[in-house]
Each structure stands twice: as C-alpha cells, then as structure tokens.
Amino acid sequence: MKLTKARALILIAFSVPIAIELRTVAGFFNVELPLIAVAVIEFLFLALLFVLYGLYGEGSESAA
C-alpha cells in the first residue's frame, strides 16, 4: 500500500494521543518514563515516517 501524504498525516495525528498517554501505559508496568523520553520516541517515529515516505511515498504527488 502506498504511503500517500494523506495516510502519513493520519498516522502522525494518531501518534499524538499515543505519545501523550505513553507515560500512563508505562506506569502500569512500574516504568517511569520522563517527558524527554516521550519526546524522543515521538521524534524517532516522525523521522521513520519521513524515511518511509521518501522510500515508498507518492513522490511528486499532485492532486492530494
């Protein structure tokens, strides 16, 4: 499945609530994540998405 701009945007959107509540989920397992760790994880996710978009994206998409 091609990673279109729209799909990439949706993935970014859904990553935000997951990132915000990551510390709660980690808390269930007695892991105390600092805020900076969450920021780094979200950043890594965005970077990964950019790479994937570069590899599998629509390239010069016109009618997004």
Next chain:
Amino acid sequence: MATASGGSEFVDKFPDEAAIVKASFLIAFVSLGIGAFFGLIQALHRTDVLRVIDSADYYTVLTGHGVLLAIVFTIFFLCGVFHWAIARSLDRPAESALFSWAWVGLMTTGTVLATVAILGGFVPNLGMSADVLFTFYAPLQAHPIFYIGLAMFIVGTWLSGADWFLSYRAWRQDHPDERIPLQTFMVLTTMIMWYISTLGVAVSVVFFLIPWSLGLIESVNPLLTRTLFWYFGHPIVYFWLMPAYLLWYTVLPKLAGGRLFSDPLARVVFLLFLLLSTPVGIHHQYLDPGIAEGFKFIAMTNTMFLLLPSLLTAFTVVASVEHGARQRGGKGYLRWLGALPWRDPAFTGMALAGAMFAAGGFSGMINAGMNINYLIHNTLWVPGHFHLTVGTAVALTMMAGSYWLVPQVTGTKLYSRPIGLLQVIMWFVGMVFMSNAMHRAGLAGIPRRTAEPQYQNFEFLTPIGSIFELRVQIALGGTLLFLSVVLFLFNILLTSLGEESDRPVDSYLPEPLSGPEGSPRILDNLAMWTGIAAVLVVLAYTLPLAGIIQNGGGLFGGGLPVPATVSAGFDLVMTTVTSAFNTLWGVVA
C-alpha cells in the same frame, strides 16, 4: 431514501432553499469565528500563558464562548442541514419561502439581541451585561434583552420545525403509502424531541427569568430554574448530535465509497433518542441538594439506557464505512482502513470526529455514574469531556460536512482540499492536547469556570507529569484549535467567492444496503412515539418538580406557598412511591 436525480444540482433545483441554507451557514460561521477567538483567550488566560483581559471580564468571554458556539453556531448550522435534508429527501421545495425567511430572521434577531447583551459586559457603566454563562439559570441574572433574545431564538427554531412538518404534510398528500424518507424521518423525530424539551426552558425564561430581570417579581426558586434548564439541557445535547448523526448515517458511508448498512436500524436509533433524551436531565444535578437521591438514581438508569442507541450507531456507521472500504478494494481484518479516502477532508473530518466521540463517550460514562461523578463534578474534566462531544463530534462533523455541503448550495467548487485536510487533522491534534489535559487537570481537582484556578497554600498534584505540563498542553491545544478554525473559515470564504461550476461536488446519495421495506410500519407512527415520549417525561419529572416547588419555598422561591391540598396529595404520592421503590429495591438487592 429519495435521491436527488443525477445531473441537476441542489442550488439549481432548489434556489430558494439553497439561499436559506447559505444564510444559516453564514451566521453559524461568523459565530464560530468569534466563539473560537474567545476560546483562545480563555485557554491562554486560565493557564497564565497570556492575559489580554482582566480576570473580572472572564465570565463575559466565557458566556460569549458558550452561547455563540454551543447554542448559535450549532443550531444555525443544523437548521441549514435540516432545510437541505428536507428539500432533497422529499424532493420538493418548502411550502413558502417567505415563511422560511421569517424563522431565519427571528432567530437572527434573537441572536443579535443576546450577543449585544453579552458583549455589553465589556463596557463598564453601560448598565447592560449578561455574564450568566450559557446555562443562564438563577441566581446569576442577565439584562432582560438577553432573555428576550433567547426567547426569540427558540421561537424561531419552533417555526423552522413547523416549516419542515408542513413540507412533510404536503409530501404525504402526494405519497399516501410511501415510507417517510430516512433523512426526513431523522429531522422530524429530532424536532419532536426539541419541541418537548424546549417547553421547559420556555417556561423558565418566560415565566421566571424575564419577569425577574424586569423586576416584576422579587425572587425565583433557583432550584426550579436549574431543573427546568437541565430538563432542556440534556436533550439539547441530542439536538446538537442528531444532525451529526444524520450526516454520519446518510453521507459518511457514501463518502467512504459505500452505502448505509441498515435503514431500519437508523430509524430505531432516532426513536430511542426521542424517547430517552428528555427523562435524564437530572443527571446534571447529582450534587444539587433538594432533589431526592431516588430521582437521581432513576435519571442515572435512563442515562445508561442511552448507551444502547449510541452503540448501535457506532456499529452501523463503522459497518457502513467498512463496506465502503471493501468496495474500494480494501482487504483484511484491519488493512481495509488504509483503503478509505483519507484525502477527502469531508470523510477524514467526520471519521476523526467519530473516533473522538468514542473517547467522549467513555468520559461521559464517568460523568453519568452517580457516585464517580462526585470525583469530577465541576472540574475541568467536564469541559474536557464536552469538547470531545459537542466541541468535536458535532463541531468537527459540521466543519467537515461543510466541505461537501457548501459547494452544493453555492454551486462553486471547494477552494482547497489539502488545506481542508490539514484543517481537520489540526483540529484532531489540537483537541487531543487540550481535552486530554483538561481531563487530567480535572482528576487533579482543578475547577472549571474560573479565570484563576489557583488557591493559596494549596498545590494540585498529578500522578504522572506535572500541572505545568497540563497547562502548556491546554494552551498549545487551544492555539492549534483556533488556527484550525481560521483555516476553515478562510477555505469556506474562498470557496463561496469561487467561480460557478456545473458539477461542484458529487452529491448523489446511494440507497441503503438494507432498505426500510422489511421493517415494521409502526416505526413511522410519529404520533404514537410522541405520546410515549411525553408519558416518560411526565413520569420522570412530575414528582421531582413537585418536591422542588414544595420544599424550595414555592414557585417563586420566597414567594407563594403551595396550597395545602396540593401539598397533602403530594405527600401521599410521595409515601406510596417511596415505599414501592423500597420494596422493589429490597427484591433486587
């Protein structure tokens, strides 16, 4: 479902109706712009990020925000949607364009009066203000102009409903044996619910608040005006939600590339809302002294029953959308999600709105539980909850729907789809930040409705993260939301200024997979359902109201006492019901 025959567009076929829809949308969008600006001011002020107003003016801003968004924006927009839906599904123009303009005019005049009274609060020495918040019950008191504007607005909505019932009656004469078209069915059941519920607020405004603000009566019974408000205040929630449901049931499946799963199920859902949305208002008053716990318990039980139509909706809409995705070639258990038309801002906005509504439903169940409600009552949790429901499920669906509806009434193509997509995603992200932090702040005990949520010698604590982070999240989310509204208004403005097009949008709506033919005709018997709804309301409210009047010092508070005969009869009824309830409870528990 009757479908607009291919070729001719709504604006060509029904030019008068399109003009009414445009006028309603215009007022809705102006209110949205002002209200969102006030929202930004609040979000930045309460979090101490940026303060442009005096804290003493906070309630003026907050009243403007609540009234312009939750009452004016939503209701004007839904009047536009309903007017469109009636004309297209009955396939006939309104009976009288003049009459339609009359209700638009009346509602607009009412809005202007109420808004002037609210904004008057910014001008000291003017002697006019309405810092009563959008719930406007006593003991807060507004200038009479505010209540008069409100009354005109409500009467305007009554006339709009009459307009649609007249269209339906005329259609019925030509089609004596046909099933009511689905969209018309949705509009009519919603309006019946609205008539039943606005009676409460009309009585409160006309008999108590207006005479009181004019000085004709000295006092009111505050618990009575609160109860009359909430008698209407819960159904208004469904008045906001039903147009969103109308779009989710009849338009979203088409945008997803499919068709509605089941027409009869949709009818059942709307009927359940008609029956159940009024006899639950007391669930907003769990902490009000003066209402017996038993009545609160009944309201809670009815509220939990409301989960049923909500879950039916979730099932039907998701099934229809999945059907659409599979029509578009989607496969697998979850992979079909990728096959949906995510580029289309109308689809994506509605889908995101639906997803957030699920989250709002969960926090709503906490609100509805009599005992856990005490944990979050009047904290920031509550605005966190309803910015997911009315503030997103409804508002975002309306904005997303506009990308599909506005071209139909202007005859021009949408100015920019990518900007539209960015706008709905920005709303989602902004709301995730703001609403999540509001919920958490509420759990920490931070109160709502205050410019200064700090106390001396007291620190709020959070289990994870810090209060500072929550403040930043609220401010950041509020800013993103405001920018999203700016993008939306900009896109719609440029759309309406664009060049006319022969085919501005694909407005065809396909028939449902399972049509109304097989379903029982009794579903369409509106008179019977209205009767049942009225009986439920009488059952749920007679005793609590009688108690409030009797124990709260009469109809007008300190004023008239209740006649002894009424009082004696009431005691008898009370004892009987209480003992019956206790017996029942003994059996159950």
